Amino acid sequence: MVHNLSHNNSIINQYLSEIRDVEIQKDRMRFRKNLQRMGQIFAYEISKMCEFTLKDVTTPLGIASVPVLKEQPIIGTILRAGLPLHEGILDYFDQADNAFISAYRKHHKDGSFEIKLEYVSSPSLADRVLILCDPMLATGSSIVMTYKALLERGIPKHTHIVCALASMQGVNYLKSHLSTNITIWAGAIDEELTAQAYIVPGLGDAGDLAFGTKM
Numbered sequence: 651m652v653h654n655l656s657h658n659n660s661i662i663n664q665y666l667s668e669i670r671d672v673e674i675q676k677d678r679m680r681f682r683k684n685l686q687r688m689g690q691i692f693a694y695e696i697s698k699m700c701e702f703t704l705k706d707v708t709t710p711l712g713i714a715s716v717p718v719l720k721e722q723p724i725i726g727t728i729l730r731a732g733l734p735l736h737e738g739i740l741d742y743f744d745q746a747d748n749a750f751i752s753a754y755r756k757h758h759k760d761g762s763f764e765i766k767l768e769y770v771s772s773p774s775l776a777d778r779v780l781i782l783c784d785p786m787l788a789t790g791s792s793i794v795m796t797y798k799a800l801l802e803r804g805i806p807k808h809t810h811i812v813c814a815l816a817s818m819q820g821v822n823y824l825k826s827h828l829s830t831n832i833t834i835w836a837g838a839i840d841e842e843l844t845a846q847a848y849i850v851p852g853l854g855d856a857g858d859l860a861f862g863t864k865m
Contacts, residue, residue, distance in 0.1 A: 652821055653695070656838035662691045666837045669814065670853045682734040682860045685785055685814060689738020692812045692835050696723075696781060697742065699810075699833070722746045723779040724806075726772065728753050728796055731857035735783045735814060743781075747773045749800065753792045765792045767799055776804030785856040787816035787836065788847045790823030797828060810835060815853060817843040 655662050665684040668674045675681055701720040706713050726749035727736035740746060749772035753765055780800070784793060793811060808831045811824065816836040820843070824834060842850035858864065 651832075652825075652834045652836070652839075654836050654839050655691070655695070656836075660691070662688055662837055665691075666814070669856075669859075670851070675854070675859050678860060678862070685734035685856070685860065686738035686741070688814050688837055689735040689783065689812070690741050691738075692735075692783075693739040693742035693781075695835065696739075696810050696812075696833075699808075700779065719743075721779070723781050723810075724749055724773060724775060726751065726780060726782045726796075726800060728782075728784040728792060729769075730861055731786065731855075732784045734860055735785050735812065739781055739783060739812065746781075747778075749773065749775075749780075749803075751796045751799065753796055765795050767795060770799050770803075772800055772803045774804045775800060775806045777807045778804070780806040780809045781812060782809060783812040785814040786849060786852075787811075787813040787820040787824070787834075788843060788849055789817075790820035790827070793820075793824060794827045807831065808833070813837070814856070815840065815849060817841070817849045819843045820849075 665687050669681055669684045702717040703720045704715050705718045707716050722745045723743055724747045725736060725739050729750060729752045752769035753767050810833045812835045814837045816839045818839055818841050821839060840849050840852060844850055
């Protein structure tokens with residue numbers, strides 16, 4: 651299942667327009683904040699698919715029976731670009747367990763690249779709900795490789811993949827390479843992907859825009 655939140659009129663489109671805007675992008679703090687806000691919206695939408703259980707809560711005037719989360723999810727992110735999005739999701743699932751993965755593109759002289767994983771820190775995923783976030787879903791290769799690496803920690807009962815911006819090619823790659831218990835959440839989905847695997851019109855390099863350029 652794929653949810654493209656840009657198809658509905660909601661405030662997420664305002665934040666999406668700002669992280670795309672070359673002038674507003676000059677404000678790194680605002681770029682990070684908008685990704686965080688988008689993460690909060692994704693978390694709210696995902697919460698509607700979570701399991702809840704009734705809990706009796708003692709108030710000053712009596713007892714209220716309130717539906718609460720049956721279990722907190724595990725929130726995983728790909729460093730470093732995913733940190734603001736992760737923080738927004740964690741704002742809502744504030745007791746969640748967390749996983750962190752270091753993945754990057756190793757470029758070759760001929761212009762090609764391969765995805766390298768260097769660090770994985772995660773609790774057991776067995777029969778848990780996993781929310782895996784990365785702001786940009788371009789080719790989909792890094793998400794697929796990350797997901798398969800995480801499976802060594804157990805098989806989740808369901809996985810939500812969250813990205814601020816995706817390419818249609820990346821979405822199709824995930825659908826063809828991952829299992830059926832996957833839900834994809836995107837702020838928007840763009841049609842074009844360049845030969846260098848950058849989304850067009852896209853927004854540029856989310857990690858650089860959030861934290862500064864790298865060597």
